[in-house]
Amino acid sequence: MDRNRAEEKLVGIRDSDGVPHLSLDIGGTLIKMVYFSSNSSESTDNRVNSSLKDKMSTSSGNLHYGIRNGGLHFTKFETSKISDCIEFISSKQLQHNGDRYYAAPTNDKNIIKATGGGAFKFADMFREKLGVTLDKVDEMDCLVTGANFLLKAVHHEAFTYIDGQKEFVQIDHKDLYPYLLVNIGSGVSMIKVESDTKFERVSGTSVGGGTFLGLGKLLTNCKSFDELLEMSRQGNNRVIDMLVGEIYGGNDYAKIGLASTAIASSFGKPISENKELEDYKAEDVARSLLRMISNNIGQIAYLNALHFGLKRIIFGGFFIRGHAYTMDTISVAVNFWSKGEAKAMFLRHEGFLGALGAFLSYEESGFPDVAHQLLEGFPQNSYCTED
Numbered sequence: 001m002d003r004n005r006a007e008e009k010l011v012g013i014r015d016s017d018g019v020p021h022l023s024l025d026i027g028g029t030l031i032k033m034v035y036f037s038s039n040s041s042e043s044t045d046n047r048v049n050s051s052l053k054d055k056m057s058t059s060s061g062n063l064h065y066g067i068r069n070g071g072l073h074f075t076k077f078e079t080s081k082i083s084d085c086i087e088f089i090s091s092k093q094l095q096h097n098g099d100r101y102y103a104a105p106t107n108d109k110n111i112i113k114a115t116g117g118g119a120f121k122f123a124d125m126f127r128e129k130l131g132v133t134l135d136k137v138d139e140m141d142c143l144v145t146g147a148n149f150l151l152k153a154v155h156h157e158a159f160t161y162i163d164g165q166k167e168f169v170q171i172d173h174k175d176l177y178p179y180l181l182v183n184i185g186s187g188v189s190m191i192k193v194e195s196d197t198k199f200e201r202v203s204g205t206s207v208g209g210g211t212f213l214g215l216g217k218l219l220t221n222c223k224s225f226d227e228l229l230e231m232s233r234q235g236n237n238r239v240i241d242m243l244v245g246e247i248y249g250g251n252d253y254a255k256i257g258l259a260s261t262a263i264a265s266s267f268g269k270p271i272s273e274n275k276e277l278e279d280y281k282a283e284d285v286a287r288s289l290l291r292m293i294s295n296n297i298g299q300i301a302y303l304n305a306l307h308f309g310l311k312r313i314i315f316g317g318f319f320i321r322g323h324a325y326t327m328d329t330i331s332v333a334v335n336f337w338s339k340g341e342a343k344a345m346f347l348r349h350e351g352f353l354g355a356l357g358a359f360l361s362y363e364e365s366g367f368p369d370v371a372h373q374l375l376e377g378f379p380q381n382s383y384c385t386e387d
């Protein structure tokens with residue numbers, strides 16, 4: 001929107017509680033939503049929404065920060081259940097973003113900032129069902145804006161995960177750039193970030209979170225991501241993967257730096273075993289799958305970091321889900337391939353980079369002080385609940 005036009009419309013602000021309510025990142029698998037609610041809307045919503053709460057993606061990863069006047073919420077829905085998301089927005093009346101700000105009853109009064117492929121795919125549905133226009137914001141722009149905001153403004157956002165130990169890293173603002181942002185969603189995007197405004201998507205891979213969940217469903221008959229993740233926690237990948245020692249008669253291949261316990265070939269063991277899929281434990285299959293995909297992403301990320309001379313690799317996207325084994329595998333892969341030179345870092349709000357970036361883009365449309373308002377809702381000023 002033209003800046004002057006936006007400023008004209010701001011003449012209509014009715015109160016000083018000036019925050020947009022909602023932004024969306026509609027991805028290949030999940031819809032991520034960032035929204036503010038006031039105390040008054042929360043008390044009404046609690047009555048309206050008990051059944052809808054069941055429909056939100058109930059797996060962990062939803063965060064709610066309580067603040068003085070209400071709360072800042074990070075919520076997700078499955079993209080395949082978009083109608084639940086629309087119902088949720090409607091029940092909380094979140095679609096009336098612009099009401100308090102825009103004087104004239106124009107068509108773009110009810111605008112929601114939205115990113116991800118679904119902002120294109122579902123634009124008509126949002127118009128028909130909620131009477132809102134999705135104002136599309138570029139996905140890569142949003143990922144980078146969201147990541148930069150979190151890394152600069154939010155205390156205890158980034159951390160390393162090494163040998164089962166989570167260690168928070170407070171990055172000096174002046175020393176943030178350059179870094180490689182690796183967003184593991186359904187697919188994977190790798191973005192070289194050089195400054196607040198300069199970045200380039202340098203690589204990607206279609207072997208990502210969607211591959212893990214899709215193949216996992218086919219191979220283990222699991223019904224959800226959480227079930228697959230839990231299975232992988234209990235499994236043993238050595239039952240499925242072919243190890244170096246199994247090829248080298250129990251020995252390391254020290255000359256090229258491979259321990260006997262290193263995986264020589266992911267999913268290689270069934271080649272020589274006369275077994276059916278049913279003969280393997282679903283937990284072991286899930287573990288191998290998670291390890292194969294995490295390892296592969298870690299390796300591609302490292303190769304890109306090497307190519308572009310980047311020491312810091314920051315992983316986001318909902319594939320990670322704060323899962324210890326996933327983060328451990330990625331960290332080990334980056335450490336192994338870089339011979340200790342590069343570091344994998346993770347983010348507490350890993351899955352919400354795009355939605356946060358879309359939220360922050362309200363500022364470009366004339367909403368004042370969005371970043372500041374958003375910060376008010378973050379942990380240092382609030383209490384957090386997670387479901």
Ligand SMILES: Nc1ncnc2c1ncn2[C@@H]1O[C@H](COP(=O)(O)OP(=O)(O)O)[C@@H](O)[C@H]1O
Nearest residue numbers: 027028029030059185186209210225317318319
């Ligand atoms: N509750 C969940 N349901 C489905 N997939 C999930 C869930 N939690 C984490 N995931 C993983 O996260 C991936 C989606 O990550 P996300 O960053 O939301 O990407 P996208 O924008 O493509 O939807 C899925 O492919 C899956 O691997």
Ligand SMILES: CC(C)(COP(=O)(O)O)[C@@H](O)C(=O)NCCC(=O)O
Nearest residue numbers: 027028185186187188189204205206
């Ligand atoms: C097309 C996408 C940007 C869409 O984002 P997503 O919904 O997966 O988060 C992403 O899936 C991707 O970068 N895929 C990898 C394509 C490739 O580089 O081969």
